[in-house]
Amino acid sequence: MIGRKKEFSYLREGLSSTGKLRCALVxxxxxxxxTFLLEQVSSSLLESGSHILLPANGKDCAGPQDLLSQFTRNLFSSSSLNLSEPLQSFARSIGGKFASLRNPALPVNDSDEPVPTFAGIFIHELSHLLEKNNQEGKHLTPVIVIEDINLLTPDTLLWLSHDFNHALRNSTWFKNxxxxxxxxDGTKNYKMFWAKFGIENPVDLKLLPFSASEMEEFSRSHGFNEVNAEDLKEISNGNPAIALKYLQNGFIMNNKNNKMADSKDHKGTDLSKFTEKELEYLLYASYPAKINRYNLEHFCSPKLSAFTYNWLKRQHQICDILADGDLVLHDSVREQMRAFHADEEPSKAEEMVTLASVLDAFYDLFPDTDSHWIPINLQALNSFSKSLCKRVFSEFECE
Structure with a gap:
């Protein structure tokens, strides 16, 4: 658990059968x-405890029925409870009960008895199953796990705090x-939800960005052993998902020192003297014919584009500055970087070559970057095919 050991231990102990934690928002x-933290905590609870987990993800829920369907499909229990087969049977049978509740051909209920709800049926049937299969009186700890509650609709949040909440409170197995x-978002954004649900003082666990040492450990765990962790932390803002994308897309190249050292045999500039960060700058700069901050953004993030352009302006030994402020990379550097990229990531390199060709052609036709639409709309060129390029340019230019 790189960078999250404290949060992991807190949640695992707090949600254990002897823990006192009622509700936490990561x-x-x-x-x-x-997501990774929730998965690890859930796995640990199932392995070492006597838990029943009802997980769901807000991004896959268009409404309350979707959320309840996820609870039904994703029921998990600790192996010590021996509930795997009964829970699978429950998931298959509960669907029929839901269907009967939806059936408009059913007779109208004229009695004073309350009409059963989806949530009520679900929790009632699940409670009955637990009672039937727990004759030994083992202690059970049910945990509702919902990712991305910020993506749940207002109606779904209301359903959770009303229908589902009432069903939980009416069950001896789920009332705690x-x-x-x-x-x-943090807990403050859900004050109304907590109040309606009756949850007092939910714990707010905010995950902070990785430190440089954590970023180094994270990089090594993914097979990138030669990493300037400080640079990676800066460029990714300490976000592990963003950092991993940079790593996978060739941001750090020291782990390929042998191949880069071969560039000494090429005619022109010796690239082995550059740091991994500088090599990344050169990689992106090797694609557009004329380099500026606008067109670099089509090959990397806006922040990285700014870093690349500002650094390259100071490297007079490998590039020339034109009158309009654009930069032109020396041919030997461009060829070496493109060759290296083509060797390491052939499909990605081919995609970037195609984009660069179209980009350069547009800039030849519309050289005034202050007035034309290209810097804003060229992202669409990611979908340009060779046949489409032939319609835009001549056969010679396309080739």
């Missing part, structure tokens, strides 16, 4: 590691249920 930016949520 929050942070996209890619910061919320625990809750583990995740969101991009």
């Amino acid at each position: 929050n942070g930016k996209e890619g910061i590691g919320k 249920c625990r809750f583990l949520f995740s969101s991009t």
Whole structure:
């Protein structure tokens, strides 16, 4: 659990059968590691405890019935409870009961008895199953786990805090249920939800960006052993998901020192003297014919584009500065970087070569970057095919 050991231990102990944690909300930016933390905590609870987990994901829920369907499909229990087969049978049978509730041909209920709800049927039937299959009186700890509650609709949140909440409270097995949520927002954004649900003082666990040492450990865990962790932390803002994309897309090249050292045999500039960060700058700069911050953004992030352009302006030994401020990389550097990229990531390199060709042609036709639409709309060129290029340019230019 790189960078999340403290949060992991807190949740595992708090949600254990002897723990006192009722509800926790893990929050942070996209890619910061919320899903991984919830998965690890859930796995640990199932392995070492006597838990029943009802997990769901807000991004797959268009409404309450979708959420309940996920609870039904994703029921998990600790192996010590011997409930795997009964829970599978329950998941198959509960669908029929839901269908009967939806059936408009059923007779109208004229009695004073309350009409059963989806949530009521689900929790009632599940409670009956637990009672039937727990003759030994083992202690059970149910935990509701919902990722991305920020993606749940207002109607779904209302259903959770009303129908589903009432069903839980009416069950001897679920009235002391625990809750583990995740969101991009903190607990303060859900004050109304907590109040309606009757949850007091939910714990707010905000996941912070990785430190440089954690980023180094993270990189090594994915097979990237020669990494400038400080640079990677800076460029990714400590976000592990973003950092991994940079690593996989060739941001760090020291783990390929042998291949880069071969560039000494090429005519021109010796690239082995550059750091891995500088090599990344050169990689992206090797594609557009004329380099500026606008067209670099089509090959990397805006932030990385700015870093690349500002660094390259100071490297007079490998590039020339034109009158309009654009930069032109020396041919030997361009050829070496493109050859290296083509060897390491053939499909990605081919895609970037195609994009660069179209980009250069457009800039030849519309050289004034201050007035034309290209810097804004060229992202669409990612979908350009060779046949489409032939319609835009001549056969010679396309080739």
